Amino acid sequence: xxxxxxxxxxxxxxxxxxxxxxxxxxxxxxxxxxxxxxxxxxxxxxxxxxxxxxxxxxxxxxxxxxxxxxxxxxxxxxxxxxxxxxxxxxxxxxxxxxxxxxxxxxxxxxxxxxxxxxxxxxxxxxxxxxxxxxxxxxxxxxxxxxxxxxxxxxxxxxxxxxxxxxxxxxxxxxxxxxxxxxxxxxxxxxxxxxxxxxxxxxxxxxxxxxxxxxxxxxxxxxxxxxxxxxxxxxxxxxxxxxxxxxxxxxxxxxxxxxxxxxxxxxxxxxxxxxxxxxxxxxxxxxxxxxxxxx
Numbered sequence: 001x002x003x004x005x006x007x008x009x010x011x012x013x014x015x016x017x018x019x020x021x022x023x024x025x026x027x028x029x030x031x032x033x034x035x036x037x038x039x040x041x042x043x044x045x046x047x048x049x050x051x052x053x054x055x056x057x058x059x060x061x062x063x064x065x066x067x068x069x070x071x072x073x074x075x076x077x078x079x080x081x082x083x084x085x086x087x088x089x090x091x092x093x094x095x096x097x098x099x100x101x102x103x104x105x106x107x108x109x110x111x112x113x114x115x116x117x118x119x120x121x122x123x124x125x126x127x128x129x130x131x132x133x134x135x136x137x138x139x140x141x142x143x144x145x146x147x148x149x150x151x152x153x154x155x156x157x158x159x160x161x162x163x164x165x166x167x168x169x170x171x172x173x174x175x176x177x178x179x180x181x182x183x184x185x186x187x188x189x190x191x192x193x194x195x196x197x198x199x200x201x202x203x204x205x206x207x208x209x210x211x212x213x214x215x216x217x218x219x220x221x222x223x224x225x226x227x228x229x230x231x232x233x234x235x236x237x238x239x240x241x242x243x244x245x246x247x248x249x250x251x252x253x254x255x256x257x258x259x260x261x262x263x264x265x266x267x268x269x270x271x272x273x274x275x276x277x278x279x280x281x282x283x284x285x286x287x288x289x290x291x292x293x294x
Contacts, residue, residue: 043138044138044140044141047137047138047141050137050141051141051144051145051148054141054142054145055145055148055149057145058120058145058146058149059149059152062149070152070153070156073152073153073156073157074156074157074160076112076157077105077108077109077112077157077160078105078160080104080108080112081101081104081105081108082101084100084104084108084225085100085101085104088100088104088225088226089101098170098252098256099168101164102164102165102168102170103227103252104224104225105160105161105164106161106251106252106255106256107222107223107224107225107248107251107252108157108224109154109157109158109160109161109251110154110182110183110186110244110247110248110251111219111222111224111244111248112153112157113150113151113153113154113157113186113190114186114189114190114244115215115218115219116150116153117146117147117150117187117190117191117194118190118193118194118197118211118215119211119212119215120146120147120149120150120194121142121143121144121146121147121190121191121193121194121195121197121198122143122193122194122197122198122201122207122208122211123198123201123208123211124142124143124145124146124194124198125139125142125143125198125199125201125202125290126198126201126202126205126208128142132290139283139287139290140195140280140283140284140287142198143191143194143195143198144191146194147187147190147191147194148187150190151187154183161255165255170255170256171257172255172257173257175253175254175255175256175257175258175260176254176255177254178250178253178254178260179251179254179255182247182250182251182254182265183251185243185247185268185269185272186244186247188272188273188276189243189244189247189272189275189276191276191279192272192275192276192278192279192280193275193279195279195280195282195283196279196282196283197211198283199282199283199286199287199290202286202290203286203289218242218244221239221242221245222242222244222245222248223239223245223248223249224248227249228245228249239264240264240267240268241271243267243268243269243271243272243275244268245264245268246261246264246265246267246268247265247268247272249261249264250264250265250268
């Protein structure tokens with residue numbers, strides 16, 4: 001039997017065994033975030049379906065088991081308009097040729113949305129204890145859903161306002177294009193206030209009882225009942241510190257085609273954006289302790 005030749009192979013270089021150096025548990029990377037940009041917008045975007053679900057849930061249960069249903073979205077500003085007309089119409093008079101009922105309703109439409117949004121978002125965390133304590137998700141979604149759910153009521157009340165404008169023969173102009181911007185400022189202001197109130201309400205339950213009083217006082221400081229011209233000129237600058245005052249007067253200017261007070265609107269926008277940044281930072285700082293206090 002012929003002898004088979006054996007071909008010699010080059011030596012194989014063995015790689016070092018690195019398995020011993022690998023951790024047994026998953027690697028977790030912790031990155032420090034900017035304290036003033038502590039809201040993870042990417043995380044909120046990932047959980048946007050939860051935001052849609054909670055918003056729709058709030059819309060469905062808002063008028064559940066009520067006789068009048070969504071009609072309350074029209075009745076609330078309409079009844080307040082009648083009361084204000086009976087009580088304050090002589091004080092305000094006819095404002096820039098606008099009948100007082102229409103003047104009052106134009107202020108009540110954004111204000112009713114704002115006040116309801118603040119009240120609902122302020123109680124959103126304590127009203128969802130099971131979600132907060134058992135499931136992880138960005139807690140900001142709860143007050144945000146409460147605010148967004150109120151946009152449906154805002155739409156219904158805006159239709160009532162449009163019908164009133166037709167009744168009084170008020171024609172709209174290009175000024176109306178500012179209305180969505182002003183409504184967006186109102187929404188952002190409501191969300192900022194709701195974040196403050198909801199976070200404080202978790203730790204201090206007195207906030208739940210103080211909130212209606214705060215909203216009522218805020219009403220009379222927001223140019224809803226009477227125009228800012230009633231306030232003496234040397235005190236009028238104080239109204240600029242309240243973003244809702246300039247926003248409501250801007251809504252009236254957009255609806256009735258009167259001149260905009262751009263300086264007041266600019267200050268209101270700056271205060272609203274700054275207030276949102278501060279409220280978001282405050283909310284994120286104490287979010288980690290919600291489950292302990294709630």
